[in-house]
Amino acid sequence: MEVTTENTEQRQIRQPKPERGSRLELLTETFAFEGKAVARREDGYVIFIEGALANEKITAEIIKAKGNFADAKLIEVLQPSRDRREAICRDFGICGGCSLLHMKYDAQLYWKKQQVHEIFERIGKLENPPVLDTIGAPDREYHYRNKMEFSFSEERWLLPEEIASGDVANRLAVGLHVRGRYDRVIDTEFCHISDPLGNRILEFTRLFRDEHKLRVFDPDKQPDGLLRFLVVRNSFSTGEVMINFVTSHYDEQIMQSYAGLLRKEIPEVTTLINNINSKRAQIAVGEKEFVIFGTGMISDKIGNATYQISANSFFQTNTVQAQRLYQVACDFADLKKDDILWDLYCGAGTITLFAAPHVKSVLGIELAESSIADAHANAERNTIGNVEFISSDLRKALLSPDLLSQYGKPDVLIIDPPRSGMHADVVREILELAPERISYISCNPATQARDIEMMSEKYSVEALQPVDMFPQTWHIECVAKLKRK
């Protein structure tokens, strides 16, 4: 046994770490980022429990134990939390899509706020982080996704009841991935966060596959198989629906037969596209595209701007919440009619165009050339003239000596980097630029807090606003309002 001095008031005897497979009765205290409850043994040893909520008495089984913490899975709830509810999905706990279906929605919003608070205290080194209540989507906590990507497989993940019954002959699947297993597919019957039409299209396609005895592509075991992915996208504002059927090769007869039946049974579908991906990479992007019917595009709106969405273009997956997120970002930026705004990591320019009517000019900077091409087209389509775009790595772009002379010194920045946050060089360049106001959007509060801590010598954090872009999941989007000191 080891004696620890972690707690200076009372020296505690540290017990050995728990054995893998051992079962413990625990009282959970809190709910951590990434969706696990946290419990502590008497000696302070921390245990993260998947499937449990805060303030529950549970039995858990240790999966993995390290020096100062262990991961465990829930075995039994002895005393449930007031926040617990029955998860409405058959695949809850197996599917990688939703991890919080067992938590009441207002509690999801509460814990997302708490997690931002904890992260900004711990990583952002703020004494009392000014976190506002999470902006939720109580009007649309289910069926909010405008894009679903289903995979085909011939080695379906078996559900516990199937294993028990021994009925495992047919292992075809079309559906979502098992949590953390991108090589394993569930035969999804109904997804509660997909648009309802997505579920009908999924079932229709499953029946079509069976009637035509279509096989799944596998580069090693079945290189002549056809099926790969089924992607469904729908427009919130126009009601248009796109199917992108991703196959290993073009089979005209099959695609025409699918199209004919689809138009009869689900006439709501406005365009059908067949992307061909013959490569090993398990991605729903093809090297060739056939438009089987319709225009090959759908259009949707965020704010007053309309966007054309093709099979492979990026668009926010929760249209209603994206609008709320962008509104917060612009409010936090405190935009003024004579402002020069720079929108860093601008993607296809959706925030750029949302903010443009409120400022003198906007410059959007983004690495992906295809997104910048979309951004130009979107600006033109909406006849928005006060925007310009540059396709470049921000590390290089911000160092360019011509940037300020060409586009003017920014009064305000909106920043929306990927999950990894900003490169330290970009943070340094922003500190050099030192605009008066910064609105920093992030889908990862941990890297956001890290970056903002690096900026603390020059910027104070005026507000932190979590926005729930992905109800039923542990994901958190957060906007920070920064003001130059």
Ligand SMILES: C[S@@+](CC[C@H](N)C(=O)[O-])C[C@H]1O[C@@H](n2cnc3c(N)ncnc32)[C@H](O)[C@@H]1O
């Ligand atoms: C979270 S997305 C931004 C989405 C966009 N603001 C929107 O609302 O649609 C992050 C973007 O950063 C871009 N990106 C990643 N690394 C970059 C870099 N080093 N320089 C510039 N852009 C980068 C990605 O291509 C991606 O479009």
